[in-house]
């Protein structure tokens with residue numbers, strides 16, 4: 286039969302009726318079986334191919350180059366990154382490969398478009414941006430009411446404005462003593478351990494103790510743990526590894542969590558679902574900490590210096606609507622998540638590369654000796670902030686650890702947008718990964734080389750333009766100033782105080798990372814450290 290005849294042939298109601306009667310006379314179980322089989326068959330054989338052809342040739346995004354297989358199914362694309370064990374967290378690497386192949390704009394899915402163009406980046410991630418964070422990604426059941434995941438531009442702006450004063454450079458420097466004391470404790474723990482030190486976790490313990498003391502008064506006291514492995518940290522590691530799945534099925538996870546949390550004893554949960562048990566423990570610690578501050582505040586305690594306490598006071602003074610308990614808990618969780626791994630990860634890269642490149646370490650040490658007479662000399666952050674080579678090491682570590690390397694999706698708002706000459710309808714999801722920008726060989730020659738000296742040339746403007754570890758614009762990292770103070774004090778004082786090297790068995794491949802919102806290395810940085818004598 287020619288195609289025309291096939292499409293124009295019709296079946297009359299009289300012909301259809303006996304078929305329908307026959308179907309209805311079957312037992313219910315057969316009806317269900319045949320009904321669902323025909324539904325699945327027509328979905329796979331008719332709907333999916335027709336939709337694919339539409340996406341390929343007729344969709345407004347069809348002009349944009351990209352891998353055709355990515356147009357088959359939005360859900361399959363998502364599951365690819367979160368459910369296939371060897372693909373988990375590798376999205377930034379694939380995006381980079383696609384940009385190398387297809388150019389600065391790539392259609393990576395039916396509604397997804399990725400960019401490798403810093404001018405476009407600056408348009409999307411600018412102050413007063415019209416491109417909100419995308420619910421497609423910012424929808425974690427444990428953080429979807431936090432600042433980080435607030436996709437409403439106006440509301441997020443107001444919430445950021447309330448927090449911002451506590452993170453200005455001046456505010457952070459006022460709390461320098463707190464950071465110094467945690468760094469001192471960290472260094473004394475490293476000295477005491479001497480060997481077999483899990484630096485990946487140790488640095489997380491340092492950064493989390495700083496951020497929790499800064500936020501809620503009582504630190505998690507993770508640095509005191511004999512092996513830098515407090516239970517909540519394991520819970521957090523589990524939580525991070527499952528972010529993709531939790532974003533994909535937020536309601537299912539929220540329901541499972543609710544049941545496990547409310548109806549079963551924790552000891553039992555830890556046996557039947559250890560990951561969830563650890564996650565719940567971690568969340569409980571954060572919840573107790575932040576709500577504890579609220580209770581103290583309501584009981585009349587004033588002049589607490591922590592972020593949340595100041596927030597309660599300022600809300601009252603300014604007549605601002607107070608955050609709900611759920612918002613507070615989600616902020617508490619996401620502040621720990623945002624402030625811990627990113628800073629710890631950048632520091633661990635700095636230490637890893639300083640071991641790999643002893644000549645760079647030597648140059649840094651010489652510079653540090655110029656302001657610190659002895660290995661344990663006291664030093665103000667302001668002094669270290671003015672050391673060009675130390676700052677270049679930090680910058681290069683932020684570049685090679687990429688900050689938050691995933692593609693931080695933004696939505697095209699109502700009315701659509703035209704970017705790189707392509708019209709993108711409302712709802713298109715825009716992807717930009719720091720990894721793509723930080724490894725551009727035209728901007729950073731030999732990008733995989735860790736080379737702090739690249740930042741000490743006369744003209745760094747092009748590199749600065751492509752350097753986005755903290756993102757940019759309205760949703761730039763709130764904790765950037767705190768992170769910079771932590772990085773400066775921890776790295777400067779650590780390198781001045783210790784000789785250090787890899788433990789036997791440590792491999793370069795342990796430092797490969799995967800993106801689970803924040804980056805996570807596949808192994809741990811294991812080192813020994815010995816106090817310097819001069």
Ligand code: HEM
Pocket residue numbers: 432433434441445496619620623624625627628629631687688689693753754755756759760761762763764765767768
């Ligand atoms: C080296 C350390 C850090 C790096 C590389 C980093 C990087 C980033 C990046 C790239 C974003 C944007 C995320 C997005 O668009 O979804 C972000 C947001 C954020 N960061 Fe950081 N961060 C660091 C440390 C910190 C610290 C210490 C804090 C402590 C409070 C913090 C708090 C936040 C918050 C609350 C946001 C959300 C801002 C918003 O959505 O408006 N970060 N950070």
